[in-house]
Amino acid sequence: MTEILLNTPLKETDIRRLKIGDVVFLKGSLMTSRDMGHLKIRQLLDNKENLPLDFNGSVILHAGPVVNMNRQGGYDLVVIGPTTSIRMEPYHRMVADLGVKGIIGKGGLGEDSLKDFAEYGQVYFQAAPGCAVLLAEGISEIKEVHWLELGVPEALWILEAQRFGPLVVGMDSHGKSIYQELREKAERKKEALYGC
């Protein structure tokens, strides 16, 4: 098992080299976004309003952290881990059009996303689920927060990662999804056990 360390913003050449099953660690800026965060992005785009940052080459982490407000008025990360990504599937094209290159979460995305991954050069990273203390060790600081009015889990947090991972490539830019392959294999096994 070789471990690959990649810097953000991600370049398309980095993405195209990755294949399902690769183990990756990320260094650089990461942002969080989940259900309400994606909805907010859509609303701003629909209203032709500005987004608070440039999403080109960025990595979105499907996660809502636990944070502590410190005495200086800043925020300290307590813990962070991945949330279930399929809820964000309806926003996949919007995210691709924004130039997002990497998505981190758990459980993978759907078939439409997989097509976009190939077309736009994107990749899906599976993070170790429920390992929020371990994953937080890879983050050095919280750089910014936007939309805190949506609540702590749903706000857009900008994090600086030293070595965030381990992340397993679950869907690559060559049309391969580890989730889809395993599901098809499991279906055949199930039919052999109990019929269809």
Added chain:
Amino acid sequence: MSRYPHLYQEIYDMIYRATTSISPDAVKIMREAIGKERNPTAKSIMQAMLDNVRLSGEKLRPLCQSPGFPTVYISFGDSSSPLEDIKQLWRDALIEGTNQHLLRPSMVDTLTRANPGDNSGLGVPNFEFDYHPAQNYLDMLVSFKGCGAELANAMKIFTVAELEKDRGFAGLKRWVLNTVIKGGGKFCPPGAIGIGLGGQMDVACKLARRTVSTRRWDDTHPDPRYADLEKELLENINSLGLGAAGIGGDTTLLAVKIDSVSTHTAIAPAAITFHCWAARRTYIRLHPDGQREILF
């Protein structure tokens, strides 16, 4: 007035322990599963899970960012009821735990999605009370069950024909496997499933949640028919190869727990609830004489 001194503190300690550790039975079977795992990536993910539990205990931080949804199981008898508003104590302790960052403020109004910021939502936590007149102690079990896992849950009112009783209940078993396959990596595998059978829809769902939340994951069902069914489903589900985090491997589930009650002759209700690997739960027994037992 209370039968139990420091009842609030006991409750707060339960929340503290439940968010910064997993129950010892789950640690034990995770260790056994790591020993048997043949897929190196899955093995390292499961090792990361146990490392995370250790780090959580060392750093006194919640082991998962999501507190899930808390359900509190409480049972008592005539001589052991708490005599005070135990629901309020639990609600207050959850808010304090949130302010201390043991829990992320995740509870929102279901329709407006407004977040009060301290997990003080209506119906939070959920309570399941049980009354046994002669029971002379107070049992409290809190279970924080992750909500990504909830997305994989399923409920079905089977007909008798759909059960395929004459084919070893193949219809029921196929549905369970289908549900697990559909669940993929959503539920933070390798976790556990609870299967509730019988009653009506509400009963089957409650049984599923209760059995996976309150039973030790390494126990054996006292009824050999269900013990066999649990074993068969666990082995066959793990043979599907979905694995830890849903990226392939030998261990998709650590446990299958079934509970069943009678139902109406016209129906066969079944519910499946998924539990993430992080068995965040604590179980204590308080005696009116001040004695306390930690059951897990």
